[in-house]
Each structure stands twice: as structure tokens, then as C-alpha cells.
Amino acid sequence: MLFGKKKKPLSEYSTGELIMFRFRKNKLAMVGVFMFLFVTIFILLAPLIRPYDMVVKQNISNKLQAPNTQYIFGTDELGRDLLARILYGGRISLFCSLAIIGIAFVIGAIIGGAAGFFGGKVDTILMRVVDMLMSVPSALLAMAIITALGNGVWKLVIALSIGQIARFARMVRSSVLTLRNMEYVEAAKCFGSSSRRIIIKHILPNGIGPIVVSATLTLGAVILSISSMGYLGLGVASPTPEWGTIISENKVNIQYYPYLGIIPGICIMLTVMSVNFIGDGLRDAFDPKTKS
Amino acid sequence: MLIPVILSVTFILFVILSLAPGDVARMVLGQDATPEQVATLNHQMGLDRPLLVRYVRYMGNAMKFDFGRSWTGNFDVLAEFSHRLPYTLLVSVLALLFATAIGIPLGIASAIKQYSLLDYGSTFIVMLLFSMPAFWLGTMCQIFFCLTLRWLPVSGISTWKSFILPPVILGANTLASMIRMSRTSMLDVVKMDYIRTARAKGASNHDVILHHAIRNSLIPVVTQIGISFAGTIGGAVVTESIFAIPGIGTMLINAVKGRDVPVVMGTVIFITIIVGVINLVVDLICALVDPRIDLAS
Numbered sequence: 001m002l003f004g005k006k007k008k009p010l011s012e013y014s015t016g017e018l019i020m021f022r023f024r025k026n027k028l029a030m031v032g033v034f035m036f037l038f039v040t041i042f043i044l045l046a047p048l049i050r051p052y053d054m055v056v057k058q059n060i061s062n063k064l065q066a067p068n069t070q071y072i073f074g075t076d077e078l079g080r081d082l083l084a085r086i087l088y089g090g091r092i093s094l095f096c097s098l099a100i101i102g103i104a105f106v107i108g109a110i111i112g113g114a115a116g117f118f119g120g121k122v123d124t125i126l127m128r129v130v131d132m133l134m135s136v137p138s139a140l141l142a143m144a145i146i147t148a149l150g151n152g153v154w155k156l157v158i159a160l161s162i163g164q165i166a167r168f169a170r171m172v173r174s175s176v177l178t179l180r181n182m183e184y185v186e187a188a189k190c191f192g193s194s195s196r197r198i199i200i201k202h203i204l205p206n207g208i209g210p211i212v213v214s215a216t217l218t219l220g221a222v223i224l225s226i227s228s229m230g231y232l233g234l235g236v237a238s239p240t241p242e243w244g245t246i247i248s249e250n251k252v253n254i255q256y257y258p259y260l261g262i263i264p265g266i267c268i269m270l271t272v273m274s275v276n277f278i279g280d281g282l283r284d285a286f287d288p289k290t291k292s
Numbered sequence: 293m294l295i296p297v298i299l300s301v302t303f304i305l306f307v308i309l310s311l312a313p314g315d316v317a318r319m320v321l322g323q324d325a326t327p328e329q330v331a332t333l334n335h336q337m338g339l340d341r342p343l344l345v346r347y348v349r350y351m352g353n354a355m356k357f358d359f360g361r362s363w364t365g366n367f368d369v370l371a372e373f374s375h376r377l378p379y380t381l382l383v384s385v386l387a388l389l390f391a392t393a394i395g396i397p398l399g400i401a402s403a404i405k406q407y408s409l410l411d412y413g414s415t416f417i418v419m420l421l422f423s424m425p426a427f428w429l430g431t432m433c434q435i436f437f438c439l440t441l442r443w444l445p446v447s448g449i450s451t452w453k454s455f456i457l458p459p460v461i462l463g464a465n466t467l468a469s470m471i472r473m474s475r476t477s478m479l480d481v482v483k484m485d486y487i488r489t490a491r492a493k494g495a496s497n498h499d500v501i502l503h504h505a506i507r508n509s510l511i512p513v514v515t516q517i518g519i520s521f522a523g524t525i526g527g528a529v530v531t532e533s534i535f536a537i538p539g540i541g542t543m544l545i546n547a548v549k550g551r552d553v554p555v556v557m558g559t560v561i562f563i564t565i566i567v568g569v570i571n572l573v574v575d576l577i578c579a580l581v582d583p584r585i586d587l588a589s
Binding site for chain 2: 133141143146147220224228232247255262265268272273276
């Protein structure tokens with residue numbers, strides 16, 4: 001049984017239904033989905049749980065309180081509620097990472113799509129640029145861009161997304177190149193389908209799988225990069241909360257107040273792990289042959 | 293192939309870094325400087341010239357191994373880089389050694405004993421290491437081993453003990469990918485026809501694994517080591533800043549924070565060259581190990 005009550009032979013299910021079926025059967029992937037939903041819901045409902053002024057409001061008389069009923073996650077050196085900072089910090093980590101993947105994907109798809117579709121000189125030039133981008137380690141490229149632009153949420157998004165463009169451009173190009181010569185694309189051409197129809201109806205649904213998988217797996221790495229930049233003081237600057245920044249600003253107190261380090265660290269870890277589980281599940285669902 | 297890539301990478305970096313706003317000469321001289329002093333310094337540094345002229349001049353100097361001086365610290369970029377490079381290389385190489393020495397045997401063992409306790413255990417470790425931020429692991433280990441247990445020095449490079457924890461933290465991510473790669477690759481190889489042939493000939497399990505499976509399964513792993521190196525150098529920035537190692541990572545962070553363009557520029561170029569050369573060497577090693585790879589193509 002897949003979706004409906006009625007049983008039908010396996011051959012009657014569409015590819016999409018089969019992918020969903022394989023994904024749902026993957027226990028780790030489902031755990032990942034639930035963990036991710038859990039984190040996302042809390043982060044989205046942050047204003048209902050803690051008002052924003054608790055993030056920045058300092059209250060020295062309440063400083064460094066261990067987790068208790070009033071402050072579930074405790075307070076930091078300046079008496080700020082750690083729960084509020086983590087909730088609102090999660091918004092930045094999560095939304096920025098999604099924005100980074102989105103930007104990198106769109107620009108990468110345009111570059112890779114153009115290279116694959118037009119071929120010839122356009123392909124050569126665009127791929128040379130992509131090769132160049134890839135030859136610089138992405139962390140260093142991001143740092144160079146931050147040197148030029150300075151600190152800030154949106155500047156960080158730009159700096160980190162440029163490092164990911166090359167990866168998406170390459171992937172989109174190679175999948176366009178393989179799909180362009182497929183028999184069903186030729187057949188569609190023979191039927192007189194327009195280029196637009198071919199791209200939307202045939203190339204997109206068949207090529208999107210591996211790209212979605214890679215985007216999900218990259219998402220975890222991007223969340224880690226954002227927090228690393230925050231920790232190094234090159235990303236989101238305090239007092240704006242961000243998971244890496246929170247750990248960095250509490251560095252000196254972690255030895256005697258371990259909850260200040262453990263709680264934000266576990267938040268990062270759970271989020272990244274859930275995204276990785278989903279990515280692995282998607283990969284196995286799209287391509288059951290290459291299980292790892 | 294490497295030289296045009298380096299030329300174009302420097303050009304892109306040059307364009308990006310020239311976007312840095314603010315008056316550099318004013319930054320160097322401080323707020324009290326007169327406009328004349330600022331203008332003179334700008335002229336001395338060639339900052340009043342067009343971008344292309346500055347680029348050509350920079351590359352001309354670079355050919356003579358002159359990568360300029362730091363704007364904030366007034367040191368020679370190349371000299372400072374080569375002074376600091378050994379520490380970063382030492383930590384990175386130790387990290388890669390740690391990751392391969394533990395990762396490959398563990399990955400192969402968990403592939404041979406698939407679905408065993410060892411296999412599940414190592415898969416769990418891989419998942420943990422992949423989702424753990426290196427700076428968090430580093431900070432926590434530093435507090436536990438250095439501050440609470442006092443087994444290892446907290447920071448600096450005073451004794452050999454200073455080079456235990458940093459490579460472990462830096463290599464943690466590579467360790468995860470080594471375990472995963474060698475396990476996957478071993479599982480793939482074991483399914484191959486020549487393994488079945490070897491078994492059919494009556495070779496012992498020991499012989500099949502040692503002589504046929506492991507050697508073939510290591511090819512993708514060797515490539516992975518090369519890829520990991522770029523990540524390791526990037527990660528060295530974080531590790532060096534946690535443990536206050538005077539390598540190129542700490543230099544780079546300070547330069548980025550101080551908007552010290554010549555230092556950032558030089559450091560990124562040198563590291564790109566190093567990573568490029570290492571990838572080339574890895575390709576050559578792969579060709580040596582695997583006769584199916586044709587170098588000419």
C-alpha cells in the first residue's frame with residue numbers, strides 16, 4: 001500500500017510516488033524530517049515563546065543562572081535569556097542558510113543551464129570561470145569577500161553563496177548535457193514540443209533529483225559555515241544572536257557554566273544532523289542503486 | 293593548466309578586494325592625518341591608479357616574489373607567510389595522518405563486518421562528526437582536556453603536547469569522510485566479479501581481502517585525501533584561532549578583521565597554489581596506483 005486504500009501493481013506507480021515511498025520507508029530520513037520540523041516550528045513560533053526584547057535586554061542581577069523554571073536554558077554573563085537568544089539565533093542560522101542555498105542554486109542553474117544548453121564557446125568560457133571559483137577553497141573565498149564587504153547578515157549570505165555557485169553550476173550543466181540527448185527529449189522534439197515545454201516537462205523533472213539531494217546535503221555544511229564564521233567574529237556580530245556567535249560570546253564562561261556551550265552546540269548539531277538525514281534519505285530514494 | 297587558473301584567480305580576488313570601501317590611507321595614518329599626507333600615501337601605494345594598472349603592477353611585483361606589505365602591521369606578506377606556514381602545514385599534515393590512520397582501517401573493518409556492532413558504531417560516529425561544528429568540538433575538548441583535566445596545554449606551541457589536540461580537532465571532519473569513503477568503496481569492491489573469481493579459485497578470505505579488495509578500494513580514498521586537504525586548510529583557520537597557533541589561519545583572520553587587503557590577497561593566492569599542487573600530486577599518485585587511469589587524457 002502506498003497512498004490510497006486500493007492496491008495497485010508496482011508498475012502503475014509514477015516515479016514521484018516511488019521516490020516518496022522509498023523516502024517514507026527510510027527510518028533515519030523520517031527521523032530527520034521530524035527533527036527538522038521540530039526545530040523549524042520552535043524557531044517560527046519564537047515570538048510566542050519569548051518576546052524579542054528578551055534577546056538583547058541585559059539584566060545583570062540575573063546573570064549566569066543555571067537552567068531553571070523561569071529561564072529554561074539559563075542566562076548568560078549579561079543576564080540575557082539563553083532560550084530567547086537561541087530561538088532568534090536559529091532564525092538567522094536557518095533563514096540565512098536557506099537563502100544561501102537558494103541564491104547559489106538560482107545563479108548556478110542559470111550559469112550551468114546556459115553552458116549546457118548553448119554549448120560551444122559559451123560553455124567553455126562559463127566553465128573556465130566555474131573552474132576558477134572551484135580552485136579557491138570556499139572558506140577562503142568567503143573570507144576574501146567578507147574583507148571587501150565587511151560584517152553583516154546579508155554580506156555573510158553573499159560571501160557564502162558565491163562559494164557554492166560553482167558546485168551547482170557544474171551539476172546543472174552535467175545533468176542538462178545528459179538529458180539533452182535522451183530519447184524522450186528527441187521524441188518530444190519530433191512531436192513538435194516547444195523548447196519551453198521540453199525544459200519544463202522533461203528536463204526539469206528528470207534532472208532535479210540529484211540537484212535537490214546535493215542542495216540538502218550542502219545545507220548542513222552551510223549551517224556549519226555560518227556558525228563558524230560567527231564564532232570567528234567574521235559573521236553575524238553580537239548582540240544579534242546567531243548560534244556560532246552565542247558560543248563565541250560565552251567562551252570564557254563555558255568552563256564553569258557548561259550549559260552555555262552545550263545547549264547552543266546541541267542545537268547546531270541536531271539541526272545539521274536532521275538536514276543530513278533528510279539529504280541521505282533523498283539520495284537513497286532518488287537513486288536506490290548507490291546506497292552508502 | 294595551473295598557471296592560467298592562478299592568474300585568473302588573482303584577478304578575481306583583486307576585483308573583489310578592490311570593492312572594499314573606505315579610505316585605506318586614512319585607515320593606516322589615523323584620524324589626525326592631514327589630507328595632504330593621505331593623498332601622498334595613496335599615491336605611494338598606487339591606490340590613485342585605475343584597477344587594471346594596479347593589477348598589472350601587483351602581478352609584476354609578484355613575479356619578483358614581492359607580494360606587498362601589510363597595511364596594518366607593516367610586515368612583508370611573503371616573509372610572514374613563509375614564517376607561519378610550517379605551523380599550519382604541521383597541524384594539517386598531522387590532522388590528515390590522524391584521519392587516514394584511524395579512518396581507513398575503521399571504514400574497511402566496518403565494511404567487512406557489515407551490520408555488526410562495529411559497523412553501526414562507526415556509522416554513528418560518522419554522523420556525529422559530520423553534524424558537529426569543529427569550533428564547538430574544539431572549544432569543548434579544550435575546556436575538558438586542557439582546563440579541567442589539565443592534561444594538555446591550553447594554547448600556543450610551547451611543547452610537543454601542543455600538537456595533540458589541534459590536529460585531532462582539525463582532522464575530525466576528514467576522519468568522518470575517510471570512514472565513510474573507505475566503507476562505501478570497500479562494499480562496492482567486494483561485489484566485483486574478480487572478488488568472486490578469487491574466491492572461486494579457493495583463495496582464503498584473508499588473501500581476498502588483503503590482496504584483491506583493499507588495494508582496489510583505496511583508489512577513491514586517495515582522491516578523497518586530496519579533496520580533504522583543501523577543506524583541512526580552510527578548517528585550520530578555526531582550529532588555529534581556538535588554540536592560538538601562530539599559523540597562517542590566525543594571520544588570515546586578523547587580516548580579514550582589519551581589512552588588510554595585501555595580506556588576505558597573498559594568503560589566499562598562496563593557499564590556492566598549495567592546494568592546486570597537492571591535487572596535482574594526488575592525481576599523479578592515483579595514476580601510479582591505478583594503471584587504468586590515463587594521464588594523457
